[in-house]
Amino acid sequence: DTEVTQTPKHLVxxxxxxxxxxxxxxxxxxxxxxxxxxxxKPPELMFVxxxxxxxxxxxxxxxxxxxxxxxxxxxxxxxxLQPEDSALYLCASSQPLSGANVLTFGAGxxxxxx
Amino acid sequence: xxxxxxxxxxxxxxxxxxxxxxxxxxxxASDYFIWYKQESGKGPxxxxxxxxxxxxxxxxxxxxxxxxxxxxxxxxxxxxxxxDSAVYFCAGGSGYSTLTFGKGTMLLVSP
Numbered sequence: 001d002t003e004v005t006q007t008p009k010h011l012v013x014x015x016x017x018x019x020x021x022x023x024x025x026x027x028x029x030x031x032x033x034x035x036x037x038x039x040x041k042p043p044e045l046m047f048v049x050x051x052x053x054x055x056x057x058x059x060x061x062x063x064x065x066x067x068x069x070x071x072x073x074x075x076x077x078x079x080x081l082q083p084e085d086s087a088l089y090l091c092a093s094s095q096p097l098s099g100a101n102v103l104t105f106g107a108g109x110x111x112x113x114x
Numbered sequence: 115x116x117x118x119x120x121x122x123x124x125x126x127x128x129x130x131x132x133x134x135x136x137x138x139x140x141x142x143a144s145d146y147f148i149w150y151k152q153e154s155g156k157g158p159x160x161x162x163x164x165x166x167x168x169x170x171x172x173x174x175x176x177x178x179x180x181x182x183x184x185x186x187x188x189x190x191x192x193x194x195x196x197x198d199s200a201v202y203f204c205a206g207g208s209g210y211s212t213l214t215f216g217k218g219t220m221l222l223v224s225p
Contacts, residue, residue: 004157033212042203042215043158056212090157101207102148105157 004106006091012112015081021109023074023091032074034066035090043090050096081113126222133194135219137187137204144206149178149189153200199223
């Protein structure tokens with residue numbers, strides 16, 4: 001299995017809603033990532049988990065809350081989002097941060113905040 | 115920090131032509147570079163990578179060239195096909211740091 005699976009593919013939520021994005025990989029990768037991507041822009045790193053522990057938080061607002069329940073799963077909990085948070089949210093995984101950090105990306109979750 | 119950018123935002127080619135996508139980087143300490151392809155509605159897909167101690171690497175229909183003197187990276191796609199139409203990102207990294215992505219180039223292939 002060489003895939004990263006993200007659900008849901010599309011999500012529409014109001015600013016008062018609470019929702020979650022989910023990511024799963026079965027490649028034995030021990031580093032997992034959340035990226036945010038706006039249209040026609042490169043992915044922007046949000047969070048990195050290494051061995052199920054949060055290792056990098058790129059000063060992301062607290063309305064985004066990551067969780068790594070185990071080595072295969074990564075969640076992103078969303079609460080009180082703003083319309084400008086509408087974007088494609090990409091999950092990725094890799095071997096732990098090492099000399100050549102090749103990321104495998106999922107297809108993304110397209111989030112629209114109304 | 116590291117900055118990775120691209121010369122051309124959009125490249126239009128005819129099917130069968132060779133395509134060259136360019137990327138400039140600023141951090142000479144980068145250990146490796148990766149090219150990703152992102153099709154509409156999909157996540158970035160790994161194409162090829164190159165270590166900083168190399169100047170050329172070839173894959174299937176793709177070649178990456180690295181010129182450390184001028185801090186320039188290019189992706190050459192031979193016999194470009196309509197299925198190659200996508201946005202291409204270069205990304206660089208060093209040591210145990212995470213990747214830094216360039217701005218992206220859209221490749222449009224017309225039949």
